[in-house]
Amino acid sequence: MSGTATAEPAVEPALRLDGLNKSFGPVHVLHDIDLSVRAGEVTALVGxxxxxxxxxxxxxxGIHAAESGTVRFRGEPVHIRGPADAxxxxxxxxxxxxxxxxxxDIVENMFLGRERGSPWLLDEAAMEQAARSTLASLSVRTVKSVRTPVSSLSGGQRQTVAIAKSVLWDSSVVLLDEPTAALGVAQTRQxxxxxxxxxxxxxGxxxxxHNMADVFEVADRIAVLYLGRVAAEVPARDVTHGQVVELITAGRSGELGLARPDTAAL
Known part of the structure; x- marks a missing residue:
């Protein structure tokens, strides 16, 4: 039997950024960003x-337009000129x-701006059923009724509704900005x-x-930004908490990360 392992075929990321740059006037904010988001994985973006x-x-x-770089969605180059394109x-x-x-209420929030029906008569039954189905598909059990006003929900329940809203539209990639910020222990767990x-x-x-415990609990990969550059993008299992903190604060941890200034020109 041969001892050589058969390499698995490469799977094109759901979203891939190559050499993305963004400036605001004279300030260069993003420098040649390379990032891959794979279907079925959680990529933690930290910095x-x-x-x-x-x-x-x-x-x-699509809120900001990059000056240069390529965005590929499911392997195809795309141009994101605004939020509607995204x-x-x-x-x-x-x-x-x-x-x-x-x-x-929850249904009205999930369909806000994308209501079903005619301008004169909304299809409340269809929207309510779609909201229930989406929450059920995500195994959400903390919301008793989809007609509950959002004002009466806890922080964790609000976050759940916002996330469910994002997947209601056959999305392929979801970006979550600090979803556990200001939540208690039980709500964070949910x-x-x-x-x-x-x-x-x-x-994807x-x-x-910013919470390293959350990152290591759910992330498959970790991408670290340091002063507008990707210091590392690595499987979460291959790095330690301490290494990620060093990458965040210094852009480098041992042999991992950005090149040292004295070797960058070599």
Whole structure:
């Protein structure tokens, strides 16, 4: 028997960025960003404040236009000129402020701006059924009724609704901005379980987080941004908590990370 392992065929990432650059006036914020988001995996995007995480997410979401670089979606080059382009591709973003309307119920929030029916008569039954089905597909059991006003939900339940809303539209890639920020222990547990289930259903998930415990619990891969550059993108199992912290704070940990200034020109 041969001792040579057969390499598995490469699977094209759901979303791939090559050489992405973004500046605001004279300030170069993102430098040649390479990033892959694979279907069925959670990619944690980590970095210190000012590392460029928010700008990168907004470039992917179509809020900011990159000056150069290539974006590939399911292997095909695409041009994301605005949020509508990203949504049409199947890229959804759940921002930290959730963008939920407290005066509306869960169904109304999930379909806000994308209501079903005619301008004169909404199809409430179809929307309610779709909301229930989406929550059920994600094994959400913390919401008793889809007609519950958002104002009466806990922080964890609100986050759950916002995430469920993002997958309602046949999305392929979901970006989550600090989904466990300001949540208690039990609510954090619920949201992390949901994040993992998103990937298990075949979505490519990007988790932006400062919480290393959360990152190592659910992430398959970790991408570290340092001063607008990707210091490393590695399987979570191949790095330690300490190495990730060093990459975040210094851009390098041992032989991993950005080249040292004295060797960059070699």
């Amino acid at each position: 210190d404040n000012g590392a460029g995480k928010s700008t990168l997410v907004k470039c992917i979401a 949504a049409d591709l199947g890229i959804e973003v759940v921002y930290q402020d959730l963008a939920l309307a407290d005066n509306l 949201v992390l379980d949901l994040v993992r289930r998103l990937a298990d259903t075949g979505l 998930v990007v988790l932006i987080s």
